[in-house]
Amino acid sequence: MSPAALPDPLLIAQHWREAGRDVAIATVIETWGSAPRPAGSYLVIDGEGNFEGSVSGGCVEGAVITEALDVIGSGEPRMLEFGVADETAWRVGLSCGGRIRVRVERLA
């Protein structure tokens, strides 16, 4: 791979796991409306919150990383859903107006 290429999340997940680190993989399963990253996009997270890749344009990554740390702890996969930011709360959301479903699993 050329040095200019962007990092490959799935290779990084493999290398992290092989080095003994805890790893979670988040995958965009479904999108509705305008969503920044298509279904199939990956974000990989290690047990210390390091991450590579993306599931949105940076809007919900923080929340996914927090959930990923729980999934690493429990080993149980989770399905997350994010929509337009709720105006009455400080909930994270997608400012683009789309909705996405993200599955988070531990790399065993």
Next chain:
Amino acid sequence: MRLDTLVALNAARAARRAAVVVTNLSTESVDVVVEGAIPASALSDEIVNVMRSGKAVTVEREEANYFINPHLPPPKIVVIGAVHISQALARMAPIAGYDLMIVDPRTAFATEERFSGVRVVAEWPEDLLKNEPFDAYTAVAAFTHDPKIDDLPLSEALKADCFYVGALGSRKTHAKRVERLMEMGRSEEEIARIAAPIGLDIGAASPAEIAVGTLAEIIGAFRKRELAARGKRP
């Protein structure tokens, strides 16, 4: 996902083989299926479709939901001509996720020094093609406008159904090229697939700007490629 499943997936990707990850969303089991080794199941037709389209889908089969995520070989750009435009394209393409290699028999042009970080082959294209034929995941961009170097790979690219074939040169240069390609046995329909003059019309003036226009055109050809019409992969 288990680590050995991920290792199998990454190995298929490194070998430029199409693969899909199948996640049973009901049982949470995760499997990798590689092209040429698709097991017969209620999902096999859907897996073939996803390998063709390159689009992830969720489907329901036998009261379970499955997520099928494709991993197609990264599109590869073969640049004919180690010229100034190629130097700019060689730096941009990897950022966009496209492998790129340079072919030029003129050893004064095809040097590692002028193209650090990408593969440079100082050979005639016909010699390279004997060992590494073009495939449908390949884009060919010819920049020498020397018929001795460009014509044969352009003809081979059309035969191999490369997803993009582009050639630098004015309309007049291209008109002569069309005649030569017809003499080489290519049909009018095939030749019409060549993007010439090369690159999106953005008024590009410098070599780097022509490279931007060319890369944008290659991305467009890959993302909008007609799967059903041509009936071939990708």
